[in-house]
Amino acid sequence: MDKKPSKQARHGSNSPSGASRMWGGRFAGGPAEVMQQINASIDVDKRLYKEDIEGSQAHAAMLVKQGILTKKDGAAIKDGLDRIRGEIDQGKFEFQVALEDIHMNVEARLKDLIGDAAGRLHTARSRNDQVATDFRLWVRRAIDDLTVELKDLIHALIDRADEHAATIMPGYTHLQPAQPVTFGHHLLAYVEMLGRDLGRLTDCRARLNECPLGAAALAGTSFPIDRAATAQRLGFDRPTANSMDSVSSRDFALEYLAALSILGVHLSRFAEEIVIWLSDGFRFISLSDAYTTGPSIMPQKRNPDAAELVRGKVGQMIAALTQLLVIVKGLPLSYGKDLQDDKAPTFAASDAMALCVAATAGMVRDMKVNEARMRQATEGGFLTATDLADWLVRELGLPFRNAHHVTGELVRLAESRDCRLQDLSLKDMQGVEKRITDAVFSVLGVDQSVASRTSFGGTAPENVRRAVKAARERFA
Helix, strand or coil: CCCCCCHHHHHCCCCHHHCCCCCHHHCCCCCCHHHHHHHCCHHHHHHHHHHHHHHHHHHHHHHHHCCCCCHHHHHHHHHHHHHHHHHHHCCCCCCCHHHCCHHHHHHHHHHHHHCCHHHHCCCCCCHHHHHHHHHHHHHHHHHHHHHHHHHHHHHHHHHHHHHCCCCEEEEEECCEEEEEEEHHHHHHHHHHHHHHHHHHHHHHHHHHCEECCCCCCCCCCCCCCCHHHHHHHCCCCEECCCHHHHHHCCHHHHHHHHHHHHHHHHHHHHHHHHHHHHCCCCCCEECCCCCCECCCCCCCCCECHHHHHHHHHHHHHHHHHHHHHHHHHCCCCCCCHHHHHHHHHHHHHHHHHHHHHHHHHHHHHHCEECHHHHHHHHHCCCCCHHHHHHHHHHHHCCCHHHHHHHHHHHHHHHHHHCCCHHHCCHHHHHCCCCCCCHHHHHHCCHHHHHHHCCCCCCCCHHHHHHHHHHHHHHCC
């Protein structure tokens, strides 16, 4: 059984020696042990070290430019921060829970390296605007990285769509065979979805690209700072316009998580299709050992683990969005400590998404398409019934509802004889609708059906090839 913390540990030391290095002279005693644990975020926000150091160097450069900080102190701060970044990169930096977060861990180490000049770095800023800036920089970088990976997945889909522009497969509604389509056309549907996801990420990046530094705790600062210069140095488009909004808003992270969630839903739908296509009832595709596993006691099986894990991990993105929405929804302006918990779900969702995109791109490139099995599945199920109805409307002038009824009768007749529509004789068809001619057989094959779908956005192979070309240009 775990030992309970001592009364002193639970309630904090009464001696001045226990006072927090961060909270300053206002507090005579240190925090309780439980307070230290719940208050510390370093295990999470140490991932922000590059952004924190980058922001601090930009802030220091601005303070020097404005004459608030001496050039000597500015140079010492820059060199010290460069050294700290190297220590962290090399795994030599010792993070301390007692210092709560990345900001204070860096500042404490900076003081060890350069002395009192380190204490001047925090002039005209607060941890409130500091962390808001760090977090925006991190999300911006995450979007840039994800954009590269998402484009790679899109190009993988385009390549396979080009390869299978004329490969016929069943198109489904309600998971029931509906009409013939091409596999290339099917894959391009996901290109469209992912293209919109790319657009959402781009829009999110544009909206978050404002710099909170200089907002300080919530009200701005009396120092003559140049917020525009800091923003420019950090690659932001402009400084944020309202100091209270600057430190308290997390809608940029919410928008990012919303974009991840929608992207995740699209990846999950595709993963589900991969699982279905790999199943014994379909056998439309196969995957190599690189993206499948075998069970421990059934050697004949090949399990679609990569696709199933993509499908499962998407739940993390949706959960992260929900979690942050709940954290933010009840907060009055401006900053609340609740916002400390904004980063853990965002980091986790980002990590999961990076894996999902990479795994999906890998499966797209790895899959082998069973064209014969796809065609076989297309030949059954009366998938050209709509073509027959359209022919009755176009050639005989039947109202579509009448044509639908005639087609239904012919399908029922074919079912009763266990044959395809095109296997019915002309006499059989004329027994249902006497005006049918032998020209009807020209539309009953799946190849003819697919080739006829030439309307913009349709599945005809030539359409697919044009769409592939357009997609390559669009996502170049």
